[in-house]
Amino acid sequence: MREILPALSRWYAGGEPFGLATVVAVSRSAPRDPGAAMAVGPGDEVVGSVSGGCVEGAVLELAREVVASGEARLETFGYSDEDAFAVGLTCGGEITVLVRRVTPNEDPSFGAVADSVAAGRPVTVATVIDGPAPRGATLVVRPDEERGAAEGGAGPPGFVVRPPDEEPGAAERGAGALGFADRPDKEPGAAEEVAATPGPAVPPDQEPGAAEVLAGTLGPAGLDAAVAADARGELALGATGLRHYGPNGERREDDVTVFLHSFAPPPRMLVFGAIDYAAAVARIGAFLGHRVTVCDARPVFATPERFPAGVEVVVDWPHRYLSGTDTDARTVICVLTHDPKFDVPLLEEALRRPAAYIGAMGSRRTHDERMRRLREAGVGERELSRLRSPVGLDLGARTPEEVAVSVAAEIVALRWGGTGVPLTATAGAIHPTGTPAR
Structure with a gap:
């Protein structure tokens, strides 16, 4: 469009x-x-x-x-x-x-959506295309930073800033203008309607992307809640497609068909170190919807033939390349160079810029030595706390492909607040509001 x-x-x-x-x-x-x-x-x-x-x-x-x-x-x-x-x-x-x-009367949020799309700011428009909900009804979902939500503003008329759960299974509060409060402690996708309350919206957390700005409605409050959660997931990946729900947003039902149209570039994944593990990480990163770039200063390793089709391969010093490229709050950075002369200056740069995930490969001994060098280089403790090292979740991985799965699992868990604990050891809803269905 x-x-x-x-x-x-x-x-x-x-x-x-x-x-x-x-x-x-x-x-x-x-x-x-x-x-x-x-x-x-x-x-x-x-x-x-x-x-x-x-x-x-x-x-x-x-x-x-x-x-x-x-x-x-x-x-x-x-x-x-x-x-x-x-x-x-x-x-x-x-x-x-x-x-x-x-028309302006029938779709008062269209102008704001058009402005966001034209400016390259992320936004998802959910539209009912079939089922008992009103066909053509729309719900707009945007990240909180889009409206300056961290300042506590409710946004323009018809919008509500909705914070995510504070802990898994906790019910969301603040019905705001849409008049719903999702209850993830109940069945996935089930929602409890409450009376709409006037006044300012509930302020979101301060983390970028922690809340959503909503405009419009698809009809039932539960449907709005479920669709907004999924729209947030699609927007994170820049994905577009159909989703199916029950009349009140129930999962695993297909009475209502909704088209989620996301206007956002895919999030970037920057992989440093053109080794076998990098090829596997690049492959799973592309599978998850990222735009993947692999960078290495060694031209004998950084060749397109060694990586999946569609992956950008750059020959440059990692820290120099990173300093000259853009990152944002959705960017994933995987440091697989495993060599101090590469990864220390690279991590100095990475830890001081926006990114959703910064992970570095290495043993416990390598990690300790790397942290010592970074502190000597003047990197502060707050910045160091962003580093996921050794990279990945403890899956017992051995092969490059298994390690890539552990890295991807950590990225997904960090994005949506997952614990990494087996679901058999947890209780409550599997898909709390704010996370996409799987």
């Missing part, structure tokens, strides 16, 4: 209703991915594409009908063997398109 935003923003600012068609599902050799969009505005002005030209005419007619009636429509287009001249995809694939009317 990024490429058609100027037109959408112009129509929206002018109060002009327009029909927005979004690809929500594809199969086989469909020409566009989920999230591709086309819009029909005043005077039948058309921007964007949902199929590269195959069904745009039919979508134009559909958008006209939706703008006139205000009723969202869901249509599937595919190639017809019985009637080759029927409207469909000549490539043989299939796309499902949701068309809804957008």
